[in-house]
Amino acid sequence: MSHLHFPDGVLPVYLWGAGLIITGVILAVILYRLGKQDQVKKLPLVGVLVAVMLLAMSIPLGFLPYHLNLTVLSGIILGPALAFVAVFIVNLFLSFMGHGGITVVGLNTLVIGLEAAIGFVGFSLLKPFFRPTGAAAAATLCALILSIIFAFGIVTASQLSYTEIMEVTGGEHVGCTHPGHDHSDSQHGANPLVEALKENTPVGFIQIMSAAALPGILLETIVVAFIIGYLARVKPGLF
Amino acid sequence: MDLAYLDYLAAHGESPLHKASAPSKFFMLFIFISFIIISHSVIFLALSGLIILTLFALSKLPIKKILHLLFYPLFFSSVFALSGLGGTLSPAALVLKAVNTAALLILLLCTTPYYRIFSLLSVFLPALLVDILFISYRSFFLLIRQLSGLFTALRLRGGLQRGRFLSNLKNITSALAVTLLRSFELNERLYQVIQLRGYRQGFVGQREKILWSSCDLLPLLVGTAAGLIFFLL
Known part of the structure; x- marks a missing residue:
């Protein structure tokens, strides 16, 4: 569990609806470009890497209730755009197996797609300065931590009421839904976004999930770094 | 899973x-x-x-x-x-x-069966995406056979033992790395097949009746x- 797959029914409709729309738009742009550029050669590679990710997830890790993902590895090999497509397909497969919901496929794709993108960017930036293993380890660690922060951000956003979102985005204030909610600070110039987040950040949830995710993050980092090191030795032209 | x-x-x-x-x-x-x-x-x-x-x-x-x-x-x-x-x-x-x-x-x-699910999904999803879904599905079963073989070999050689988490993890990672290398070969082969048959988007073809x-x-x-x-x- 180095990253979160939201299940169905726990997030409000406006959030997962937005997730589906954003993912749909990103996918449409990527697929349109893929079709235009005649990148047929990359088509099987995406499919094969989806299969590798699903295979890695199927491997039991002994007593640990975790599974590998290899999302960052896919990001490094495929690049952020194609990795986004691969992540969407993996999430679609996983949702049919109860691992992450079908309505939240969009949000899960955004979270894990971001992981792949950060992994790719991080590895590209660090590659000239470090050996592939070190660059991959650092990139994976950063990607997993940032993606989990993004996921926590989504959970926090799910706790904001409609009126608070309107306030934060500068929309019309139509009254507060929380009986004990005092708006005196925001009336005196305090940042409404900071105030809303202070009040709604689910600290308990973040603490539990961080503790649960930490071993998974370390495990994934070690495995990805090792695989990249191995590939760099036997297939040096790949990176 | x-x-x-x-x-x-x-x-x-x-x-x-x-x-x-x-x-x-x-x-x-x-x-x-x-x-x-x-x-x-x-x-x-x-x-x-x-x-x-x-x-x-x-x-x-x-x-x-x-x-x-x-x-x-x-x-x-x-x-x-x-x-x-x-x-x-x-x-x-x-x-x-x-x-x-x-x-x-x-x-x-x-x-x-998955092919029936894909067939129905092809009504809503772009052809390119459905093609990748099919390739993934096919590749999964080709690669799982290879990975199972590797795991059997590892077990027979004592590479996966109870209580030796780090050593097991190292061997599992090696098996995954080898599978990844084979997946590149599989990718090349699939690409050649696609080229040979003349690829056009939506090679899934006709939807199932x-x-x-x-x-x-x-x-x-x-x-x-x-x-x-x-x-x-």
């Missing part, structure tokens, strides 16, 4: 739900999941759980072997519920929503019943 096992169950089942067409099962799923998501009633959600359990029993699926798949939605939604998240929803409703939806999707996967039967009544009735129960409660 034993995709191969679920695929086996879908391909070898003989129950009415296995024989029902994919569109009728999708209809049931769509109606059921929609009501589960909008419902706040614990009674409706608990009843839905019972109906889903009955469907599993009717489909003669080995519930004990599939049950572990519900661990993730159960765990995640429990953390959500125990942390006081979920707004006006009660903790029980939150957990039931996540578990019921996941169980329904697993039911679909265990009773419908839907054959309606009396078995379709079951998912259609269950979907309708779910809607009725929702409005009655």
